[in-house]
Amino acid sequence: MWVSVIPIVISVISLILLLVLVLRKDLGAGLRSEIIRLDEKLQGLNSLIGKTEQAIRDEARFNRQEIAQSLKNLSDSSEQKLENMRQTITNHLQAIQRSNEEKLEQMRATVDEKLQSTLEKRLSESFNQVSERLESVHKGLGEMQKLASEVGNLKNVLSNIKTRGTLGEIQLEKILEQTLTPSQYEKNAKINGKIVEFAIKLPGKDEEEVLLPIDSKFPIRTYEELLDAQEKSSCELVEELSKRLENEIKLQARDISDKYIAPPKTTDFAIMFLPIEGLFAEVLRRPGLFQSLQSQYKIMVTGPTTFNAILTSLQMGFKTLAIEKQASEVWNLLAAVKTDFGKFTETLEGVKRNLTAASNKIEEAEKRTRIIGKKLKDVQALPAQQAEGILGPAEDIEDEPRETE
Incomplete structure (x- = not known):
């Protein structure tokens, strides 16, 4: 590229010099000759x-030919190497594929087996x-059938006046x-010729029972019917x-009230037991009904x-009455103990007098023993065996009866 540019530069310089010559005709002959000489040199240089x-x-051109040949040789060599590599890679891939196929087959067999x-x-x-669930369902169906049967029986019971009364009596x-002992209440108690379901025995005057x-x-x-009406929101x-x-x-x-309240055999009031809390709540909900039943009936x-x-x-x-009764019995027992305790005090005083007299006798005996000891201090003592032979063994000596004061 630079080689092709140089002639252009030289030509431009020559043109410039010619222009200078044309423009300055008054230059000296020496300068013109010098310019001519330079022009010749430029032509030679050109x-x-x-x-x-x-x-x-x-x-x-030669270098391009060599480069082209080198590139061709390099291309041929590269193609050969690439072919060899491709073949090698193909062989390896085929081997890997076969190995993978074998392993996949083994895995498939293992997976299929598992x-x-x-x-x-x-x-x-x-x-x-x-x-199990079918059995549970079957069992549940049996229980539901049993429950339905029991509900039907309960409905039959509740629809019968007599059985309804029996149900309330059983619950009562x-x-x-669960609360009282059998001795504290009576079932089917007879009051004025009428039989009441239950009566609680309360303590009365002179230890007589009040029912x-x-x-x-x-x-x-x-x-x-009231519950159904409440569900339907029918106010009237x-x-x-x-x-x-x-x-x-x-x-x-x-x-x-007419049948079972009969003082003094009974209390001046009776209890009506409602076996359902909801029914009892309805009674309380009615204004003044609870108080009216107490005051009027x-x-x-x-x-x-x-x-x-x-x-x-x-x-x-x-329990409070039992405690009071037991407290009275305990008080009587303490009074009896107090009486006996007075006698016990007299006995202790007699024992004390006897002990004092015995103590005085012992002191007197000690004094006499010391006096006898002083009197016998000059007498020579015999050996124990010899003394026993003269006086005899101590076991043979009988106690003389004591003198009573």
Whole structure:
């Protein structure tokens, strides 16, 4: 590229010099000759440059040919190496593929075997679970059928007036059994020729028992109709049924009051037991009904929870009375002990006098012993065996009777 530029530069310089010559004709002859000489040199230089350029072009052509041949040789060598590498890689890939296929086949066989065993195991477990659940469902259906039968029986029981009364009586008896002892209440107690379901025995005057009558009532039909009306949100029907329930409760309270309240054999009030808390709540919900039953008929209405609380209070009263009775007995016992203790004091004083007299006798004997010892101090003592031979053994000496004061 630079070789082709040089002639252009020289030509430009020559043109410039010619222009200078044309523009300055008044230059000296020496300068013109010098310019001519320079022009000749430039022409020679231009010729030399042309030759050099041709030589460079020839050299470049030769170099291009060598480079092309080298590139061809390199390309052929690279293609051969690439072919060899491709072949080697192909062989390796084929070997890897065969190895992978073999391993995949082994893995497939192993997986198939494990899947088969797992599938069989899972299927077996699933069948067992399904069987167990079916059995549970079958059992649950049996229990539901049994429950439905029991519900039907309960419905039949609740629809029968006599059986409803029996149900309330059974529940009442269970509560009494759990709270009181059998001696504290009486079942089917007879009052004025009438039989009341239960009566609690309370202490009265002169240790005579006073009975507290308890009777269970269960107006279930009206109560169920009231619940249905409340679910349907029928205000008028609810009020009508509530009034009917109130009247039924009042009639039953009057019946209990007329039959079973008979002082002094009984208390001046009786208890009406309602076996359902909801029914008891309806009685409390009616304005003034609870107070009216107490003031007009002397009847206390209770539900299961309230009745339990009343029995607990009565049980505490029974325990308090028992404690007071036992305290009286303990007081009498202490009075008797006090009397005996006075006699015991007299006995102790007599023993003390006897001990004092005995102590005086012992002191007197000690004094006499010391006196005898002083009198016998000049007498020579005999050996023990010889003294025993003269006086005899101590066991043979009989105690002389003591002189009483």
